Every structure is written in structure tokens, then in C-alpha cells.
Amino acid sequence: MLNNNCGHEQPVQCIPLRASFFGSCKSEAHPIDEFLCSPEISIRLRLINAASGIPFRFWIDQHNLTIVARDSIEIASISMSLVHIAFGQRLDLIVDCNQDLSVNYTIFVASRNSYQPSLNNIGATPPINKSHSIEHDKLDSNDLFFEYKYLKPFKPRVAPAAIRRITLASEVRWNNRTGIDALEEWSVNGITFEPPNEPLLLANVFDGTFKHCVAYQRAGRVNNKHVTHIQHLEYGQTYEVLMINYDSQLHPWHLHGYSVEFTAVGKIPNLKSAKCNQTQKDVRPFNYNTVLLPLNSTLPVLSVGDSFTVPSESYVVFRFTANNPGPWFLHCHMEWHIWPGMALVFSVERNGRYDGLIQSPTTSFSTCGRRTKISYQSSRLLLSNSHKTEL
Numbered sequence: 001m002l003n004n005n006c007g008h009e010q011p012v013q014c015i016p017l018r019a020s021f022f023g024s025c026k027s028e029a030h031p032i033d034e035f036l037c038s039p040e041i042s043i044r045l046r047l048i049n050a051a052s053g054i055p056f057r058f059w060i061d062q063h064n065l066t067i068v069a070r071d072s073i074e075i076a077s078i079s080m081s082l083v084h085i086a087f088g089q090r091l092d093l094i095v096d097c098n099q100d101l102s103v104n105y106t107i108f109v110a111s112r113n114s115y116q117p118s119l120n121n122i123g124a125t126p127p128i129n130k131s132h133s134i135e136h137d138k139l140d141s142n143d144l145f146f147e148y149k150y151l152k153p154f155k156p157r158v159a160p161a162a163i164r165r166i167t168l169a170s171e172v173r174w175n176n177r178t179g180i181d182a183l184e185e186w187s188v189n190g191i192t193f194e195p196p197n198e199p200l201l202l203a204n205v206f207d208g209t210f211k212h213c214v215a216y217q218r219a220g221r222v223n224n225k226h227v228t229h230i231q232h233l234e235y236g237q238t239y240e241v242l243m244i245n246y247d248s249q250l251h252p253w254h255l256h257g258y259s260v261e262f263t264a265v266g267k268i269p270n271l272k273s274a275k276c277n278q279t280q281k282d283v284r285p286f287n288y289n290t291v292l293l294p295l296n297s298t299l300p301v302l303s304v305g306d307s308f309t310v311p312s313e314s315y316v317v318f319r320f321t322a323n324n325p326g327p328w329f330l331h332c333h334m335e336w337h338i339w340p341g342m343a344l345v346f347s348v349e350r351n352g353r354y355d356g357l358i359q360s361p362t363t364s365f366s367t368c369g370r371r372t373k374i375s376y377q378s379s380r381l382l383l384s385n386s387h388k389t390e391l
Contacts, residue, residue, distance in 0.1 A: 037097035088333035173222035192341030325357035
């Protein structure tokens with residue numbers, strides 16, 4: 001049920017929950033997995049949250065967990081009694097096998113909001129918050145910016161100066177008009193991503209341009225635009241990306257092809273309530289130059305990774321050097337946010353082409369049909385953020 005800031009309910013957004021895709025849960029369908037932890041040694045676990053939309057809480061009864069890597073990148077280790085892992089993220093943990101050999105210790109995995117270990121009390125056994133770990137956490141694993149505050153690089157590092165700031169503001173666009181599909185549409189900078197007509201990499205290699213392969217621009221239903229959203233980056237240059245989440249829920253993002261250096265995070269300043277006849281926040285522009293350091297500054301790195309969370313009504317800033325040529329997908333890790341358009345492409349090129357950066361296919365490279373006979377005809381203007389191309 002969507003309730004705007006004036007208390008008006010809008011049942012048009014009510015969508016019934018579907019039945020479980022795999023049927024009802026049968027807890028005894030499979031035997032419980034067991035892991036042998038030999039005495040006086042340590043084991044390394046890699047946690048991967050493969051869920052489509054739920055952050056997970058993970059802990060092992062009577063054992064502390066030492067986080068040593070994020071997204072396969074070593075970090076300055078920290079010890080926790082439990083960890084939260086965002087969807088799409090990978091965490092490496094060290095577990096010391098130093099407990100009673102005659103006891104089996106339970107490994108717990110639960111959704112972040114559905115199971116609170118501190119409230120679990122079974123009979124005469126003390127609550128889990130007193131028994132599930134050796135020591136109480138000194139760090140707040142519930143902190144919305146936990147990954148940026150505590151998953152520090154293994155060695156301190158500095159992000160180089162950037163030549164340009166790319167601002168990517170994501171939000172949901174609701175359909176509140178009667179008589180049309182009530183589902184929402186997602187957008188980045190007002191653009192709802194449409195997949196290209198053919199792979200961007202091959203199209204650029206064969207044609208030396210993107211104009212024949214991008215999806216033709218069309219108007220959306222909620223003041224958005226549908227098109228293949230491409231940010232064109234020049235090979236070898238360093239860029240700063242400001243990601244703004246105007247939505248009331250967090251969004252997990254993943255960038256293919258790169259690990260990036262996070263340099264700033266925070267809540268959106270001066271975010272005001274919407275008017276009574278709106279369902280969105282009032283997202284009047286804020287001058288981020290007042291809270292971010294100049295582009296020509298070198299900045300201490302908070303954390304490094306390729307999968308990250310932008311909390312609700314917050315911003316995250318990262319820098320990276322565009323030294324891996326080709327088109328790379330940046331997308332929300334929620335499956336039902338990707339396909340409604342919450343994605344874009346970073347195209348790392350030289351003067352608009354991959355020629356000279358990526359080796360061309362051999363003459364024996366097979367394609368479907370003869371591309372020389374394929375023709376594309378359109379007079380519509382194609383949208384990109386670096387330049388515009390007229391077909």
C-alpha cells in the first residue's frame with residue numbers, strides 16, 4: 001500500500017504476493033550439511049549472497065568471524081560475531097576451530113529483518129546474544145554505511161584526481177493513472193535502460209559506431225525515456241561517479257569489469273517531502289560541490305569493491321581509471337529492477353571506438369547472417385550523455 005505524505009492511500013500500487021516459486025518449504029527435505037573444522041586450525045569461507053533482493057545475516061554459534069576480503073579484494077581484517085552481506089556481494093571470512101570438539105555448532109543464515117538473534121530465547125538456554133559469539137561486537141553491523149566505514153583497504157590508498165564527475169540519480173517512477181499498467185518503472189537520470197539491438201562490443205568493432213545497435217529512443221509512461229543508456233568514457237582517464245538514491249529503499253549495485261575506489265558516502269542533504277498529489281520525494285537539485293572535494297584532489301579511499309549498496313535517500317561516490325576497454329554493465333542487483341530499466345553501460349573507448357584497444361576478431365569469427373546486408377533506418381535522435389548521434 002502506497003501512502004503519500006498527506007496520508008492518502010493509493011491502492012493502485014497493491015500487488016498480490018505470488019505463491020512460492022518452488023512450492024512450500026520442506027525443512028526436512030534434505031539432510032543438514034556438515035563442515036569438518038579440524039581442531040586448532042582456521043578455515044576460510046567465501047560468502048556469496050545470491051539472493052535477488054534480501055540482505056542476509058550470517059553467524060556461527062560460539063564462533064567469531066574475521067572478515068578478510070570484500071569482493072575478492074583483501075581488506076584490513078575485522079572481527080565480528082555476525083556479518084551482514086548485501087545481495088550480490090562476496091565476503092571472505094576466517095573461522096578459528098577452537099571450540100569443544102564434542103559439540104556440533106550451528107551455522108545460521110537468515111534474512112536481515114526476519115530473524116533477530118538477540119530476541120531468540122529457547123527455554124533455559126540464555127539468549128543467543130549471550131551465547132552465539134565469544135565477545136560482543138564493537139562495530140555496528142547494522143550501520144547503513146558499514147561497508148564504507150569498516151571494510152577498509154588492506155593498505156591505505158589514495159584515489160587519483162578525476163577529469164569529470166558523472167552524476168547518476170536513480171529513482172522509481174510510479175504509474176498512478178487509472179486504466180494503465182500500475183507497475184513502476186525504474187530510471188537513472190530519467191532514462192529507463194533498454195538492451196541494445198545487438199552486442200555493443202561487436203557492433204562497434206564491425207561498424208566503428210554504436211548508432212546501428214542501440215535501442216531506438218521512445219517516450220516512457222511516467223515522464224521517462226527508454227533507450228540504451230551509455231556513458232562514454234575515454235580510455236586511460238580517471239572519472240568520479242556520484243550515485244544518488246532518491247528511493248526509500250536501498251539498492252545494491254554491481255559494476256562489471258572494474259573494482260572501484262569509494263571516496264565519500266552520506267545521506268542526501270535537504271531532501272524534502274513531496275507535495276500532496278505526488279508519490280515521490282521532492283528531489284530539487286542539491287549542489288554536491290558543497291560537500292565533495294574538488295575533482296583535482298587526491299582522496300583517501302574508504303573501501304574498494306565492485307558490488308556495493310547505496311542506502312535509501314543517500315549518495316555514494318567512487319573513482320576509477322578507465323583502463324579496461326569495452327562496454328561494461330552497471331546495474332542494480334535486484335532482478336526486478338534491472339529489467340524495468342535500472343541500469344546503464346560504461347563504454348571505455350578511444351575517440352568513440354574500440355579499435356586499437358581491443359583485438360579484432362579473426363577472419364574465421366562466425367556471425368549470424370551477413371551483417372553487410374543488415375540495414376537500420378531511423379530518423380530519431382539517440383540519447384547518450386557524452387554526445388548525441390543522429391541516424
